[in-house]
Amino acid sequence: MTVEQIVFLLISAFTLSTAVIVVTKRNLFHAALALMATFLGVAGLYVTLDAGFLAAAQLLVYIGAISILVIFAIMMTRRLMQTTEPAYNAQSGFALVTAVISFGLIFWVFYVFREFWPLIPDAVTPLASKPIxxxxxxxxxxxxxxxxxxxxxxxxxxxxxxxxxxxxxxxxxxxxxxxxxxxxx
Amino acid sequence: MSFDFLEFLKSLVSLTISDYLRELWGNQPWVDFLMNVLGVVILSTFCLLIVIFLIWLERKVIARIQRRIGPNRVGGRYGLLQTVADVIKLLIKEDITPTGADKVAYLLAPFLTVMAALMVWAVMPFAPNIIGVDLNIGIFYFLAISSVSVVALLLAGWGSNNKYALLGAFRSVAQLVSYEVPMILALLVPILLARSMSTVDIVNAQTVPYLIVAPLAALIFFISSLAETGRTPFDLLEAESEIVAGFHVEYGGMKFGMFFLAEFVSTLFMSGFFATVFLGGYRLFGLETLVIGDGWVIGNLLGLIIFFVKMFAVYFVYIWIRGTLPRVRVDQILNFNWKFLVPVSLALVMMTAVLDKLLPDTFNDFARAGAHLLANIILAMITIEILRSYARRQRKLASDDGAAETASGHDDHGHHEPAHEPVAAH
Amino acid sequence: MSQDWQFVAIFLILSPIFPAAPVILNHLLGPKKPNPIKQQTYECGIETVGSSWVQFKVQYYIYALVFVIFDVEAVFLFPIAAAYGQLTLFSIFSVALFIFLLADGLAYAWGRGALEWI
Incomplete structure (x- = not known):
């Protein structure tokens, strides 16, 4: 493994674990904090893809603006200190279906169309290094x-x-x- | 004697650490890595240590403005060690966490503030070759990192479990978030003129300092940087008379010290950034390149001195303003931003973009600067004329309405919307 | 470019050390005698009344909303400003239209009274 791959794996692990915290935390404010960490991880992934501008835009828009909006919304609609939301509500089934469909779509795009994808080498391995x-x-x-x-x-x-x-x-x-x-x- | 003393001296000063390491280990990737680590440590230590001086400077200057003497007991007759004593005091204070505080948010907030205040320094060009890293999106990077400090405020306010802290945090966030808009728009102007987002490119493009080419952008940036760092007249973040001390009311000891430190570090950064973007940074009539052909070190040293003089000149203006102006009300702050600064800066960006494209290519830098200056003056006059007629109308409304309503009728900026004037109350 | 961002990454990893050192030092040096009165939240000399949850104005939310819109606009405008040297007059006017449409949004919020601090 190259250094780049190790960095990629670390950042992905960070992003995914904070994303899991977002959906499992009962305290909405902490979930929002974890969401910010997830955004930061995504910015890190952009940097490893040499997309510095996108990373900065991610920071500016998602952490600097959207997260603030999310926290404001939480503060205005919930009793803060006692907030422990139930993990499931009426929309959870619908959310599951949406998640599965969008994951399937992304997987399909990458798997079926991989020969049209010029940057990914033919032998697709999860750790194929990016082109120079x-x-x-x-x-x-x-x-x-x-x-x-x-x-x-x-x-x-x-x-x-x-x-x-x-x-x-x-x-x-x-x-x-x-x-x-x-x-x- | 074949020993050339001058040559020896030159080799001594031009031998940099990275050259030395490269000689030692060859051209290995970890040399770069080590240099980066070293750069980070030097940059951060510089920022942290200079705060000790900055606090002393601010207290001394403010004291002089208010015809006091200022600190003069600890450390000689100029009180040079006063801040060191204060730091020691903060260090031996008890570390209190208030009951009911959200420990994660309460602890994370001071860390985030300091990290954001430090990390923006990465793109600050101190001298022709002294810069953390010349990112091609330098200015955008600064905006992105500094937007994180808003989150830190919110965390501090929420984590403290205190009404005043939360109220202060909400107000501060509204203020910071609002003033980021004119700041972004004002920074677009130098980027347009330099055709690059890199701070180094912007410095190199300033044959004529952008303070002259784009005075309105400089003014708007300066005003919004005052608000972004929470300094007078926009220091609502810590309006003692209204919300005790704002978002950090529950913080004590060094955790409070971290907020204090971040404020000073970011104020110094703003002055340095203003010097870089609008005053030509390390450039001064080509002085910094005078010796660049001969030796790396002298040109850089000269550039460093020029930059520091400019930075502290701007910093002095910040202190001066703090010593002179009173605090404004929260509604005035936000109205001033949304109803004055944002429309003006939108107009300014559009005007600059169209004008610079219309100017013929035969114009040199100075002719361009003159044209831009003229356009800026015209825009400023139009704005002032609009404000004046508006204020006249407001005064007329107020006098028609009788003396009872005058109290809220005339505020300095006169941006109240007619529909919400006292007339509606009848 | 990754070389450039290496510096930023190292900065991100190392920068917590600088606030951590004084805070930890403070924790070690300071006295530790907690008691319930001392740890009460500060409220102008009287005991705290109720929870710290207060109803917040919708005004804050509106400002944040308008800010988000302008922030997204900035993300579009910055690369355009950096590419200014290569733009045609057509491009400039399309940018002007872009800004004008956003100014329109601001004017709407203004006219609606949403920017008023009440």
């Missing part, structure tokens, strides 16, 4: 990404649609969370 890419390409990848967000030949339409999506999310959230004007008076 020149450092200049990696350093410039963020710039390439930024350029393709807004060039007419690439992803400018999805980019604008993302903006509309964000706008819809903001407006929707305010409509749901904010009391109506007449309620306030």
């Amino acid at each position: 890419v020149a450092d200049e390409i990696l350093q410039g990848s963020v710039v390439v990404m930024g350029r393709s967000f807004v060039s007419s030949a690439a992803y400018v339409l999805p980019f604008e649609i993302a903006s509309v999506l964000l706008l819809a999310a903001l407006v929707g959230a305010i409509i749901v969370a904010w009391p109506k004007a007449e309620d306030k008076a």
